[in-house]
Amino acid sequence: MALAMRLSRGGRKSRPFYRIVVADKRMPRDGRYIERLGTYNPLLAKDDDNRVNLNEERIKHWLGEGAQPSYRVAVFLGKAGLAPMPETPNNPNKGQPSEKTKMRIADKEEKKKANAEAAKAAEEEAKAAAEEAKNAPAEEAPAEAPAAEAEAPVEEAKKED
Secondary structure, eight states: OOEEEEEEEESSTTOOEEEEEEEETTSOTTSOOSEEEEEEOTTSOTTOTTSEEEOHHHHHHHHHTTOEEOHHHHHHHHHHTSSOOOOOOOOGGGGSOOHHHHHHHHHHHHHHHHHHHHHHHHHHHHHHHHHHHHHHHHHHHHHHHHHHHHHHHHHHHHHHO
16 A cells, blocks of 8 residues: 555635645545654744644654655655655746746837937937027027017006006
8 A cells, every 4th residue: 555644634715724635646635644743834834833733753654654745744854854855856847937927028129229219319309400499599689589579568558548
């Protein structure tokens, strides 16, 4: 019979509580088990002593019988010094963005560059227009002066009334 040390979930919805059990591998996760070896309460603080409770004597017995701990139970046993710590799986590709995400990022960068170029071109056009405006008022100033003189008599006439 293949034995497994694993977590069996209890507790209500959104309030998990686990039993550490030894069970036949063919049994369901929360189904029949051979013996309860401890508890795990993930709702408690990580430094709380009651977060993980282990029956060390029985765990050593079942490890001697050939029970294989699940990864999470193996971590608990490793921290308690009952078994060596399991190797942490490292998959560097898992953290990489997908191809679709890479394409979306590249499109955003292209749009940023295009917007920056358009802004730069608009700025250059604005500078050119400002330079033309500096040159143009000197030539157009005499044409605007008579209009200012025409308004002055109207204002004087209003004052006289």
